[in-house]
Amino acid sequence: MMKYLLSLAALCGSLLGVSAQSRIETFTLESWVLGAPKTCSVYLPDGYDASQKNYPVLYLLHGASDDHTAWVERGQVRRIADAAFAEGVAQPMVIVMPDASGEGPNRTGRHMGYFDVEGWPYETFFFEEFMPAVERRYRIAGDKAHRAVAGLSMGGGGTVVYAMRHPELFGSACSLSGLLDTFPVPRKDDPAFQQSVTDNSPVRMLETFSEEAVAPLRTVRWRIDCGDDDFLYACNIRLYALMRERRIPLQYRMRDGGHTWHYWQTGLAQILTFISVGFGA
Amino acid sequence: MMKYLLSLAALCGSLLGVSAQSRIETFTLESWVLGAPKTCSVYLPDGYDASQKNYPVLYLLHGASDDHTAWVERGQVRRIADAAFAEGVAQPMVIVMPDASGEGPNRTGRHMGYFDVEGWPYETFFFEEFMPAVERRYRIAGDKAHRAVAGLSMGGGGTVVYAMRHPELFGSACSLSGLLDTFPVPRKDDPAFQQSVTDNSPVRMLETFSEEAVAPLRTVRWRIDCGDDDFLYACNIRLYALMRERRIPLQYRMRDGGHTWHYWQTGLAQILTFISVGFGA
Amino acid sequence: MMKYLLSLAALCGSLLGVSAQSRIETFTLESWVLGAPKTCSVYLPDGYDASQKNYPVLYLLHGASDDHTAWVERGQVRRIADAAFAEGVAQPMVIVMPDASGEGPNRTGRHMGYFDVEGWPYETFFFEEFMPAVERRYRIAGDKAHRAVAGLSMGGGGTVVYAMRHPELFGSACSLSGLLDTFPVPRKDDPAFQQSVTDNSPVRMLETFSEEAVAPLRTVRWRIDCGDDDFLYACNIRLYALMRERRIPLQYRMRDGGHTWHYWQTGLAQILTFISVGFGA
């Protein structure tokens, strides 16, 4: 019966052209920087194949203990992006979801994270090898105005640091529930990862940046979003206060919620609108 | 690592008391009206067990080719209700999800639907046996003001008809993408179901109701919601126009979207607020 | 004291660069088409003067018994546009508000409306004289993708008709509470205006358009919005059904409300996002 209803719906959909033919594919790069293969998920919007145009791109980063499948499976990126484009409140774009998982159990441990560590120059890989490869492989506009980065938790930290180090590359940068400073509660396990988070803390960076270093950050459209129940609240409001003090224009949102996929799914929808408006700027 | 982050989050959550301890259980009734067992899913909000209070109740109906697990699994009722209660925009309530599936493949076919048909008096079962049993088993307030009904597609049709036949029982009635009249495109299979939909069309009911029959309908808080891409749009706007003409106050919403779980999940969140405001009336 | 707080706020605002220096000016054109002067209001976004760039443009039409000051004074266009641009959910644009008022009491009567009538070729004036003059006077991008039209009530009717007759000129067209067909209740006064509404009914146009005439309409991003309590509901859902039947993709929204400035103010904010996404397409 639902088959019946759904076949009717599909029929009407195809008549109306409303059924989104977006798709998600994976792409594996044999990295010479890392000396290992790395796979990413790529969302291609409805109409990508038929079109000749170059698309804006969003790099969408996962959190700790996850990989390039996280936004696809638990984040429901396809459903959310399809809906935003169909509603006309976001522009069709390519969404690239890289893999920064570790090699240990639950995708944690050695080599987890977005930063360069001893023997694993992930950030170098990202900018020197991965991003160029992706932007050759897909029809990507490739300018700052049409490139955005966003991520959740550990990927929110990656988002902010990447855009602080490369404000010339990203038109917009959007952090969700970001891990933006040293761990709130230090632990014994995984000291290397914790150290890399401290070494790449955007809070510490902003505390010490000269005015000269701050100036280019004002060319990025920043959006920081962290729920009022999130356990990472302190580093998020600390970064907010620092950005206010350093006169870096930003959007900050505190909505209801904790460190959950519900928060990130609803946040993603808003991010898609925010970065889309920037694509046209 | 995410274990690490999540255990931290859980720790903070338990310290703050923010982690919702809601749960979903099933309850099977051996129905003498139907001569068969019928199972429902029941959402019990955080605090239900510790509390002594009686709760408002929402009967939440699934669509064709589905059963009492639909709202739980694909509708994500628990995540959505937990979030709405935590945000303070809906009152904690018990949500009862009955089973009106058929016995054929894909839960369609014989005995599907919310109405009485030859040999299967489902509507009689619902009001005479099921609702009383549920309201004895759980701590339910049990008055009109604290009882609501909602549903999607076939269950939207059930919602409207149940509240039209029993305005004395429901304070609010909310249809999502409702099947509210004869099928838009007749088919050969399943003629009995199609006939029952026609026989219980709320559009036809309103077209013929006397002013005396219409008057009690004004005591229900109506909310009809159907997406602008839905293939069932015609019967929904027809019912809207009839309710306007018959001067039955209602909320009507047309948002972006089709006959999809994305529409129903976002719709459910809004319904929880709408019916909660009614609970206090 | 509030002076105190506000001077503090202004100080912080200027330090942060958040105070929007948008402005509204008027521009009077001595029309040779109409043989009369016509004045419009023009919203120029923050940064317009300092910038060299060309801007997208929105033509924003008022309703019956009003003029080019309506959106400025009662519509609060400046506050709403400033907020949307500051939030990053709409692109800075020029907003042109023309005058289609009548010469009688309360700006009704003779010469009211957006269409050509005997002795008053307003529509001709709009396309042949007014739009070119505005787009010479201000830095306007001037292509279809960066031009939108929107309006309320009588101006919603103007919006739909203008974009149906000139789909090559408008990327997006957004009607709020549009007067889209013959008056629901005929009256004795003002027969000329009522006749012009009937003669330029988009409902009638769509009922009779050939498939060839319909095809170009699919290149416009349509958004029709009419409140569930609006007395003009019937012509709005009639146009919606016709556009579905004729397979013209559109956004339709029915939100809560009647024929009120509250509805139009909240609707305008959504329209600014919708058309901004189109500007980048």
Next chain:
Amino acid sequence: MMKYLLSLAALCGSLLGVSAQSRIETFTLESWVLGAPKTCSVYLPDGYDASQKNYPVLYLLHGASDDHTAWVERGQVRRIADAAFAEGVAQPMVIVMPDASGEGPNRTGRHMGYFDVEGWPYETFFFEEFMPAVERRYRIAGDKAHRAVAGLSMGGGGTVVYAMRHPELFGSACSLSGLLDTFPVPRKDDPAFQQSVTDNSPVRMLETFSEEAVAPLRTVRWRIDCGDDDFLYACNIRLYALMRERRIPLQYRMRDGGHTWHYWQTGLAQILTFISVGFGA
């Protein structure tokens, strides 16, 4: 013509019963506590006169350099409350807007504020005389669950302090852009007012409260809302962090905007829903 359209709209409205007959009246109390008359504005919802029921009540506080007319005239409380009740997302309630203006120019200066100062025991007046008088004069439910307090800027400070000192009186407390601690930039004028703000700082109160004093605060539904561009951001996120640390459940929202009526109008709509859900608890 608009008269024409509006008379049609009014006709349809009255047929449908959708035109809200709310009203705002003023009430002057000759205060023996203050030795002076004090006037408040009171919003009475549609149906108040015809009904026999007791209503929930919201005390809605204005900011510095304003008085009891601020929410009525610039805050548009009537339009916003009417719309929320009509939409079914807030419960009809009585809204009481007191006067805490000063006697100097621009309603600043001597006697401005919500706290007891030398020779002007405003807080004593509020709880001992004003609130009892209002709740005798109008049909007010009068219990904690059905009483809320909210306010903006100086009135946000009043809101938080009143609910911290009287958690037994208020079910919900909602601050908008609250002045919650010592002035960010000290000034020479108005030292008495600035001292009273420091003396009644909720940030300082929470920093020093014992666990015993904190416990009752957990019975209030707190909602703190301050825009990301507001110059009072620092004291707001400081209070948020303290409430998290002291494990007082709260809703915190940071939306886009500064210290503006646009922020407060949109914030009020959300507050009406939040407190309405609490009325039913």
